[in-house]
Amino acid sequence: MSEQEEELTIQRILVALDTSHHSLAALQAAAELATSLDAELHGLFVEDIDLLRVAALPMARELEFPFASHSQMNPRRMRRQLRAQAHQARQALCSICKQYEIEWTFTVVRGRVSSKVLEEAQEADLLCVGRASRPVTRRPRMGSTARAAAIRTERSVLVISRRMRIQAPVVVAYDGSRAADRALWLARRLATQTGGVLSILVPAAASTPSDDLRSRIAERLDGEDLVVRYREMVGSGALSIARAARMEGCGTLVVSRAALRGDGISQLLDEVQYPIFLTR
Numbered sequence: 525m526s527e528q529e530e531e532l533t534i535q536r537i538l539v540a541l542d543t544s545h546h547s548l549a550a551l552q553a554a555a556e557l558a559t560s561l562d563a564e565l566h567g568l569f570v571e572d573i574d575l576l577r578v579a580a581l582p583m584a585r586e587l588e589f590p591f592a593s594h595s596q597m598n599p600r601r602m603r604r605q606l607r608a609q610a611h612q613a614r615q616a617l618c619s620i621c622k623q624y625e626i627e628w629t630f631t632v633v634r635g636r637v638s639s640k641v642l643e644e645a646q647e648a649d650l651l652c653v654g655r656a657s658r659p660v661t662r663r664p665r666m667g668s669t670a671r672a673a674a675i676r677t678e679r680s681v682l683v684i685s686r687r688m689r690i691q692a693p694v695v696v697a698y699d700g701s702r703a704a705d706r707a708l709w710l711a712r713r714l715a716t717q718t719g720g721v722l723s724i725l726v727p728a729a730a731s732t733p734s735d736d737l738r739s740r741i742a743e744r745l746d747g748e749d750l751v752v753r754y755r756e757m758v759g760s761g762a763l764s765i766a767r768a769a770r771m772e773g774c775g776t777l778v779v780s781r782a783a784l785r786g787d788g789i790s791q792l793l794d795e796v797q798y799p800i801f802l803t804r
Contacts, residue, residue: 531709532680532803534561538648540641540669541567541613545686546654548616553684553799554652555620560717564627567617568644569610571634576602638672645677655685655797666793674802675789678781680710684799690714691775691799693721693753697765700737703780707803708744711778714801721751723772725765728756762788766795774798 539554541547551567558565576599610632621628633640645651653674656667666683674681684690696711698704708724715722722745726737734756745752757768762784769777778801784792789802 532649532706534649534680534710535563536566536648537561537563537650537652538566538568538645539617539652540654540673541569541617542637542654542656543609543612543616544654544656546656546667546670546684547613548654549684549686549688550652550654550682551616551620553682553690554650555624555626556690556717557650557652557682558626559624560713563649564629565617565621566644566648567613567628567630568641569613569630569632570637570640571603571606571610571632572637573635576606576634638669641669641673642677645673645679645681648679650680650682651677652682652684655683671790671793674793674800678804680801680803682799682801683793685797688797688799690718692718693723693772693774694718694776694778695723695725695769695772695774696778697725697757697780697783698737698741699727699783700740701780701782703782703803705744707778707780707783707801708741710801710803712745712748712750714776714778715750716748718776720749721753723753723755723769723774725755725757725768725772727760727764728758761785762791763795766792769796777801778803780804 537554537558539551541551554565614630617628617630651673653670656670670683674683694711694715696707698708711722724741726734738754755768755772757764765779776799777796779792780803792800
């Protein structure tokens with residue numbers, strides 16, 4: 525396999541923005557990646573058409589926090605609020621790209637948020653989204669847009685939560701497949717960026733013997749100044765990957781989509797809270 529086949533092409537990074545803490549964490553991570561990968565950054569703000577439709581209903585009410593009072597929703601006021609949020613998102617993007625000296629663009633579209641994000645992602649090499657969890661329970665839940673982006677797009681995706689950053693150790697699941705080679709390429713770049721610690725999860729029952737996998741990995745990491753650790757996974761699939769990554773003290777997880785069968789992506793997103801890269 526050629527080096528080009530092993531590598532991910534990441535020249536255009538799309539970040540979905542909504543001014544929440546989660547999307548700002550995604551913006552920070554996207555900017556750092558754009559700098560490291562010499563990529564351009566594209567920000568997207570979606571004016572939620574469903575929210576505007578609800579605001580037009582005569583029975584719709586909005587709760588005014590922290591006063592616990594409510595009033596009738598106003599479509600005109602809702603449009604103003606969305607425009608204000610779009611302006612804030614653009615300012616945040618402009619500020620961080622100026623700081624990192626990154627080429628950037630920004631687009632505002634109207635429609636259903638998940639659908640528009642997925643549509644725009646078709647033109648990107650990597651989609652960055654905030655987890656957008658709501659602290660209703662002790663364990664934050666995945667937002668619908670982030671879940672749809674992770675599951676339904678064929679592009680590479682980063683899902684990240686507020687107060688999180690791409691950090692060491694970088695953990696990657698590797699089974700010797702071409703998809704795993706691309707995941708390893710990205711994990712190698714991330715590990716170099718975050719301090720040089722790379723943990724590689726190898727399936728214990730792989731069709732390729734563990735020693736052969738390690739030889740293959742060593743060939744692909746040749747010349748890299750990295751601290752490389754190996755862990756054999758018991759079992760396969762999302763839960764085994766999550767368990768092994770947790771035992772490695774994972775800071776950032778990289779997994780190819782091909783390694784997650786059935787509802788494996790959804791399971792993995794529910795199991796871990798640190799940044800997750802799902803590679804094509």
